[in-house]
Each structure stands twice: as C-alpha cells, then as structure tokens.
Amino acid sequence: MSLAEDLDYSLFNDYINGFMVSKVMFTACELGVFDLLESEEFLTFDVIAERLGTSFRGMEQLLDVCVTLKLLKVEMKGGKALYQNAELATLYLTKSGTKSQYNMLLYMSKTTYSCWNHLTEAIREGKNQYMRTFGIPSDDLFEAIYRSEEELVKFMRGLHEIWSINGRDVITAFDLSPFTLIYDLGGDFFRDPIPEADLYILARILHDWEDNKCVQLLRNIYQACKPGCGVLVVETLLAEDKRGPLTSQLYSMNMLVQTEGKERTPTEYHKLFTQAGFQDFQFKKTGKIYDAILARK
Ligand SMILES: C[S@@+](CC[C@H](N)C(=O)[O-])C[C@H]1O[C@@H](n2cnc3c(N)ncnc32)[C@H](O)[C@@H]1O
Incomplete structure (x- = not known):
C-alpha cells in the first residue's frame, strides 16, 4: 500500500471502531471503575473486578483499553499492574469530579x-x-x-x-447588562403563557423543533415583551454550507434521531427571527461547542 492508502486505511479503521471507544468509556463509568479508583488509588484488576462484581477476564481488558485511551494510568509493582485514574477521568468521569x-x-x-x-x-x-x-x-x-x-x-x-x-462562554458572549428581568424558558412553553421579561434565554430549545414551531414560540415571546426586549439563543451553530463543524453536524443528526428538530446555520436562525418579527439579530461563535445569538424586538 502507498503511504496515502495507509493513511486512508488507518482513518477508515478509526471511524469503524469509533463506537467501541465510546462504549468502553460509558461501560467503565456505569460499572463504577472511575469512582472506585477515585476513592482508592492503585488497585489491581482482580481487586477492582471483585469490588465491582465483574468477571476478571472482562475487567482486565476494560482497564487496559482505558489505559490506552488515557483514561487510566498504570504502574507496575512486584510484577503486578496497579491502576489509577488519569486526570481526565478524575475531572469528567467520576461522580464527584469538579467537572463531572x-x-x-x-x-x-x-x-x-x-x-x-x-x-x-x-x-x-x-x-x-x-x-x-x-x-x-x-x-x-x-x-x-x-x-x-x-x-x-x-x-x-x-x-x-x-x-x-460551557455556560460561561455563551453567557459572556454578549453584554447582557441592559437586561434586568431575565427568564430562562423551560417547562411547557407551548401551552403556558409566556411571562413578560427583558431577556428570554432559549438554551437548547429551538433545536428540538421544526421551523414552524420555532416561529410560533418566537412570535409568542415577541408578543409577550416590550420593544427592546431580547432573546438569547444558545445552540451549536452549523457553518453556512452545513459541512461542519463535525460536532454540530453530529448533534444535528442526533436531533433527527431524538427530537423533531435540527441544528441550524446563523442564516436559518435569522430567518426564523425575522418571521417572528424581531429586527436586530447578532450571533457569536464561541469556538467551543455552544454558540450564542442575541435578537431584539
Ligand atoms: C433540551 S432541554 C433544554 C433545557 C435547558 N434550557 C438547557 O439548556 O439545559 C429542552 C427544554 O424544553 C422544554 N420543553 C417544552 N415543551 C417541550 C416538549 N413538548 N417536549 C420536550 N421539551 C419541551 C423542556 O421542559 C426543557 O426545559
């Protein structure tokens, strides 16, 4: 194989096996591997298996894959492998992690x-x-x-x-100091009346719905508030040609599988707001997963 073919084949295999990587992480979490290793560092695979009530065979494999994925660290002592959490696991994968x-x-x-x-x-x-x-x-x-x-x-x-x-990046994307009464929209907003506020936060709401329902909700907000009121939308924004970022594309596909909606481009959101009556429309990409849109009446 040429070098280019080698690279293609390697990428192809990474894609094929992607779901296995996710599932290894999910399973180690579900079984309580990271929580156990947070309370007691440096355990051997057989002790971990006993404490978590799993097979030795399965646990040893699971732990070693986690080491390769850099979720766990391993140290050899007296010919035995001792496992402990890597920083990523301590932060994100334990129940008590500061960024759990x-x-x-x-x-x-x-x-x-x-x-x-x-x-x-x-x-x-x-x-x-x-x-x-x-x-x-x-x-x-x-x-x-x-x-x-x-x-x-x-x-x-x-x-x-x-x-x-992710909250800090989206909430600091715009100067929200002019807004004093802020309403974070949740609950059953299609049935309940929308209370009057200066700013409405719609975080991961519009992506659940098809265009007509989004316009209906935005119109209800428009009618409930005074001129100058704002709507802060927090969503992941697709590129205008919809060919990226990959995370936004995958989230959009997730909306297909789990909701009635999709992720949208800035232009698509602009259209929804215009149809609902809003005039002023700005958006900011944060460079992280979630972006921000501020529209005003
Ligand atoms: C994905 S959650 C987002 C929650 C929160 N804003 C956030 O970003 O974490 C969707 C929200 O839509 C609300 N909602 C209202 N009507 C709904 C409906 N018919 N189906 C699903 N969610 C609905 C839910 O109560 C929930 O607060």
Whole structure:
C-alpha cells in the first residue's frame, strides 16, 4: 500500500471502531471503575473486578483499553499492574469530579446510543426513533423524552453538567447588562403563557423543533415583551454550507434521531427571527461547542 492508502486505511479503521471507544468509556463509568479508583488509588484488576462484581477476564481488558485511551494510568509493582485514574477521568468521569459529566454519559449510553442504533431508519423516515427504540409513541415529544422520573432526572442532571463547562462562554458572549428581568424558558412553553421579561434565554430549545414551531414560540415571546426586549439563543451553530463543524453536524443528526428538530446555520436562525418579527439579530461563535445569538424586538 502507498503511504496515502495507509493513511486512508488507518482513518477508515478509526471511524469503524469509533463506537467501541465510546462504549468502553460509558461501560467503565456505569460499572463504577472511575469512582472506585477515585476513592482508592492503585488497585489491581482482580481487586477492582471483585469490588465491582465483574468477571476478571472482562475487567482486565476494560482497564487496559482505558489505559490506552488515557483514561487510566498504570504502574507496575512486584510484577503486578496497579491502576489509577488519569486526570481526565478524575475531572469528567467520576461522580464527584469538579467537572463531572457522569449523568450525561449515562444518558448518552442508555438513551442516545440506543436511539442511534436506528440511525438508518431515522434517515429513511426522517423522524425520531423513540417508538422503535423504547416502544414509546413520539407524537408527544415531552412524553417521550421525560418518560419516567429516572429518565427526567438523568437528562436534567446531564444538561446541567454540560452547562457547568460551557455556560460561561455563551453567557459572556454578549453584554447582557441592559437586561434586568431575565427568564430562562423551560417547562411547557407551548401551552403556558409566556411571562413578560427583558431577556428570554432559549438554551437548547429551538433545536428540538421544526421551523414552524420555532416561529410560533418566537412570535409568542415577541408578543409577550416590550420593544427592546431580547432573546438569547444558545445552540451549536452549523457553518453556512452545513459541512461542519463535525460536532454540530453530529448533534444535528442526533436531533433527527431524538427530537423533531435540527441544528441550524446563523442564516436559518435569522430567518426564523425575522418571521417572528424581531429586527436586530447578532450571533457569536464561541469556538467551543455552544454558540450564542442575541435578537431584539
Ligand atoms: C433540551 S432541554 C433544554 C433545557 C435547558 N434550557 C438547557 O439548556 O439545559 C429542552 C427544554 O424544553 C422544554 N420543553 C417544552 N415543551 C417541550 C416538549 N413538548 N417536549 C420536550 N421539551 C419541551 C423542556 O421542559 C426543557 O426545559
């Protein structure tokens, strides 16, 4: 093989195996590997397996893959491998980590991963896969997403964990000091009246819905507030040609699999706001996952 072919083949294999990498991380989290190693450093694989009630064979493999992925570190002592958390695991993968993403990982593993198992059908049908995945009708998205107390808590905790990392960048993207009464829109905003405020935050709301429903919601906000009021949208923005960034494209596909919406370009958002009556429209890319849009009446 030529060097170019070698590189192509290596990339091809990385893509093929991508899901295995995610699943290894999810599984180590679910089994409590990182939490155990946070409370007791330097354990051998057999002790870890015993404490977590798993097979020796499976645990040894899991731990060694985690070492290669740089989630764990290993030290050899007296011919035995002693495992401990790497910094990444301590920060993001333990329940107590200062930047813990533990609940989001559980949600990704149990809900998102399961829905993505039906990506082919989602692409074919152009709709979410709650029915096929969980046997839940998806005509009421609220019922599907928040189908149990456990699911609701996991999802909400996961969303909160993401904000603990990304919140600052989006909330400082614009000068929000002119706005005194700020309303973070949640709950059932299609049915309940929208209260009057100076600024409405719509974080990861519009991407759940098709265009008409977005315009309907934005119109309701427009009618509820005084001239000068603002709407701060927090979403991941697609490039205008929709060919990147990859994370935004994948999130958009996730919206297909799990919601009625999609991720959008700045121009697409501008159109929705114009249709709802808003005139002033600015957006800022943060360079991180989530970007910000500020529109004013
Ligand atoms: C993805 S969450 C975003 C929550 C929060 N803004 C954040 O960024 O973490 C979607 C929000 O839409 C609200 N919502 C309102 N009507 C809904 C519906 N019919 N289906 C799903 N979510 C709905 C939910 O209550 C929830 O607060």
